[in-house]
Amino acid sequence: MIAIIDYGAGNIRSVSNALQRMGTDCILTADAEKIRSAEKVIFPGVGEASYAMENLKRKKLDTLIPTLTQPFLGICLGMQLMCKETEEGSTKGLGIFNSEVKKFQVDLKVPHMGWNNHKKCQSKIFNGIDPNHDFYFVHSYYAEPCEHCIATSEYGITFSTAMQKDNFWAVQFHPEKSGKIGEQLLKNFLEL
Amino acid sequence: MLKKRIIPCLDIKNGRTVKGINFLNIRDAGDPVELAKNYAEQGADELVFLDITATIEKRKTLISLVEKIAAEINIPFTVGGGISSVKQAYDLLHAGADKITINSAAVKNPKLIEELSSRFGNQCVVVAIDTNFIHNDWFVFIHGGKKETIYKTLDWAKEIEKRGGGEILLTTMTQDGTKRGFEIDITKSVSNEVNIPVIASGGAGKLEHFPDVFLNGKADAALAASIFHFNEISIPNLKNYLREQNIPIR
Numbered sequence: 001m002i003a004i005i006d007y008g009a010g011n012i013r014s015v016s017n018a019l020q021r022m023g024t025d026c027i028l029t030a031d032a033e034k035i036r037s038a039e040k041v042i043f044p045g046v047g048e049a050s051y052a053m054e055n056l057k058r059k060k061l062d063t064l065i066p067t068l069t070q071p072f073l074g075i076c077l078g079m080q081l082m083c084k085e086t087e088e089g090s091t092k093g094l095g096i097f098n099s100e101v102k103k104f105q106v107d108l109k110v111p112h113m114g115w116n117n118h119k120k121c122q123s124k125i126f127n128g129i130d131p132n133h134d135f136y137f138v139h140s141y142y143a144e145p146c147e148h149c150i151a152t153s154e155y156g157i158t159f160s161t162a163m164q165k166d167n168f169w170a171v172q173f174h175p176e177k178s179g180k181i182g183e184q185l186l187k188n189f190l191e192l
Numbered sequence: 193m194l195k196k197r198i199i200p201c202l203d204i205k206n207g208r209t210v211k212g213i214n215f216l217n218i219r220d221a222g223d224p225v226e227l228a229k230n231y232a233e234q235g236a237d238e239l240v241f242l243d244i245t246a247t248i249e250k251r252k253t254l255i256s257l258v259e260k261i262a263a264e265i266n267i268p269f270t271v272g273g274g275i276s277s278v279k280q281a282y283d284l285l286h287a288g289a290d291k292i293t294i295n296s297a298a299v300k301n302p303k304l305i306e307e308l309s310s311r312f313g314n315q316c317v318v319v320a321i322d323t324n325f326i327h328n329d330w331f332v333f334i335h336g337g338k339k340e341t342i343y344k345t346l347d348w349a350k351e352i353e354k355r356g357g358g359e360i361l362l363t364t365m366t367q368d369g370t371k372r373g374f375e376i377d378i379t380k381s382v383s384n385e386v387n388i389p390v391i392a393s394g395g396a397g398k399l400e401h402f403p404d405v406f407l408n409g410k411a412d413a414a415l416a417a418s419i420f421h422f423n424e425i426s427i428p429n430l431k432n433y434l435r436e437q438n439i440p441i442r
Binding site for chain 2: 011013014017018020021046047048108109110111112113114115116117134136137138139140154155174176177178179180182183
């Protein structure tokens with residue numbers, strides 16, 4: 001069973017919808033035992049960082065998540081919360097990735113909204129995905145590239161578009177809204 | 193590189209698409225879910241659904257339709273039509289819409305923009321402007337373009353950004369339905385004036401109109417309805433054409 005962490009962040013049903021379209025069963029849950037015993041865990045998120053982090057703390061998920069050992073995928077805000085800290089609401093993150101999250105200070109429109117491509121390293125979750133393929137992004141903050149960065153994208157600056165450390169994976173874009181390419185990435189994750 | 197977006201718009205009445213459609217390979221041309229899936233498969237970057245009934249009794253139909261669309265399509269979509277409260281927006285977002293769009297209600301109660309963006313994040317608040325050229329300037333119109341307001345379009349666009357709107361959907365009434373091309377001047381002015389994305393709407397009729405609105409109108413996205421519904425321009429053809437013109441496109 002795939003567990004999607006339900007911590008009050010916006011639009012998490014888009015992830016369960018995507019998995020259901022692919023014929024994969026999943027549960028939305030904030031229950032520590034259900035999350036710990038899941039085969040894989042997805043940590044989605046749309047919303048504001050400090051509010052989301054408070055919700056994680058209230059549900060004691062901030063201490064649970066870093067101890068998980070099954071394949072884990074953070075999406076968008078989920079990925080940003082897995083970093084050391086974020087400028088959004090001056091929020092301390094889960095510290096899984098050694099990266100800081102900053103607000104875009106670029107001569108371009110913010111949020112970075114729409115379809116963008118990436119540069120990748122070899123990574124299993126990008127199997128069958130070409131760097132010219134675009135994913136759908138919506139974000140005003142970005143994670144700085146660090147040693148855990150496995151793919152980058154460009155928007156005025158180079159930012160971390162995917163990260164990995166041990167069993168923890170994360171992407172800045174929304175695979176659940178990125179058409180067939182997004183489904184391919186989710187499929188790769190489910191097959192890890 | 194961030195790509196320019198192509199956005200088909202579907203008008204919905206009582207849970208069905210209103211305008212006639214002549215797509216091939218569609219079992220039910222009036223079914224918005226079928227049509228949406230077809231557009232997504234053809235390469236549409238996002239979709240917009242405007243509920244033109246938008247009466248209270250019909251709300252439930254819209255909510256269940258949004259749930260069906262969210263379950264079926266794998267690209268982002270926006271829903272609008274008669275939204276005037278945080279509760280209405282919540283219901284649509286909770287049903288699976290990625291963004292909501294507001295128009296007249298924002299003009300009448302600009303605080304609504306702040307309420308929505310602080311509650312749901314500015315990324316899902318699209319503020320639509322219907323603009324027309326009168327008194328030698330561009331003014332904002334409401335109630336489906338029937339009622340003139342005192343707002344100048346550029347001032348209102350800045351106000352939308354200041355209050356937390358995440359995107360502007362700009363429809364120029366001088367062009368809408370004419371197929372003469374997008375109105376470049378006001379689109380460019382609005383896009384230059386604000387630091388949020390601008391979706392240009394109104395006037396798409398030929399392939400050449402799209403590079404024009406992206407390059408000269410500085411639009412971040414272009415929306416059209418009838419040319420896609422009547423298959424006068426197919427999305428794959430449009431995208432190939434834009435690629436040939438060196439416009440960044442998915």
